[in-house]
Amino acid sequence: MKFCTVKQYFDDENNNNVTNGIATTVIPLPNKHLKIKANNKEMEQYEQELLRNVMPQELTKLILAANYLNFKEALDFFCRTVANAIQNKSVDYVRKFFGLESDFEPGEEEKLCKEFAWSFEGVDED
């Protein structure tokens, strides 16, 4: 079940996949889910609280932890959060947010941008 991986985690001596900080956030989630699963609104609020101040780097670790622990609900939630954060944003904003760099060939990137220039109107302010 959900807790097989957690047991394995505690058994492993040198586990680099999940730092302690993340574990304390992710592991209590199933219990919380069970307690208030009937009430979606409450769960939403709890989740909003949880991620109010989380930085993109933290989000990366949370996602990786949830993935490693095979915790589907948490993974779904974190992925949704990321999706909400990048909705209707420009390419530059998304790159900055995640600390990403473009690895396209220079000519390729220019070509793609030209193709999509019309669609940059109407995106949110950075």
Place this chain on the structure above:
Amino acid sequence: MRNQDSSDRSWNNMDYNILVKIFVTLNFMDIISSVSLVCSSWRSACCDPALWTKLDLSTLSLDSNDGLPKPYTLSNDESGKILTKILKSALNLSRGNVTCLVFNYFISINDEHLVCASERSPNLKRLILPLNWHQLTESGIQQSFKMWEGLESLTVPSIIAPFKIMEAIGSYCKSFSELKLQSFFNLDFAVPLTKNVPKLKVLSLRGTMVHNQAMIYILDNFKHLEVLNMCHCQMKEVYQYEVGFTLYREIDPPIIEKSSRLKKFLTCQRDTCNMCKWRPYNERVLDWAEFEQRCWREDEVSSLAH
């Protein structure tokens, strides 16, 4: 990067499956205009089939700067060009995996749009056309439907019956089985329809005006018909020698009797039906447009709703 953890993973090499999981909830406009341009691994994830089963252009919000309120269809050059670009970008990323394509109800299409779409969606099974498709020529229609051999289902709105489209489907789409029409349904259209798609299984005429004689004809001639939706229809009986006609709501007993062999025959309760009550009887164009668009989008047959 920010930390020196040995399992440090930047978003550049984030797990492909996780990227797909994130992107699958995004609107296609976000995908084509920003997410797919971030870096090559993200672009790769943007091509995953999970993102492209359905391309729904009806989620596009129309440019409010135009000052054009609905229901006026935007058929100017500018919106046409933008539509072409959207189709190309989205369908290129989709790698031919789109199986359901929904055009925007209010944006008109021409040959270029349909051919561009057909060239990039060879696996299309379901097509939902916009209100104004009348710029399509016979040649454009033939060229497009030739690419859609696996097409099974079509929704066609508008008052003019789609003769040429059904001819093309008859020629090229041998698996075709479901049709939703919003045009005027009379004998002139019903007769060739039974010849073009003799194996039709599902037919929805919800909200349309139908000729009594046409209904009798299709019930006699569509031997494989299983589901017929006549909710919210208006019946028309034309007198002999076309001297006049009557409009009425109740479906005639002969039609009801012939429909008894069908697996599903859907009608609404005229007196209490909300949709029928809402049907505008005045000339207000905006009312009609809203009613028609609802008819286009919703359907009592779940496979024909989108």
